[in-house]
Amino acid sequence: MGEIICQTCDSTIEHFEDEKVTKLYADKCPNCSNHNVEQK
Numbered sequence: 284m285g286e287i288i289c290q291t292c293d294s295t296i297e298h299f300e301d302e303k304v305t306k307l308y309a310d311k312c313p314n315c316s317n318h319n320v321e322q323k
């Protein structure tokens with residue numbers, strides 16, 4: 284089982300099938316992207 288994790292807020296964005304436990308870090312999840320757009 285693998286997880287894609289947001290670097291900004293550390294929340295799990297998505298799970299994917301993998302032979303071993305894997306954590307991949309994405310730059311920003313949709314929630315973080317939306318917050319940054321609203322604050323500008």
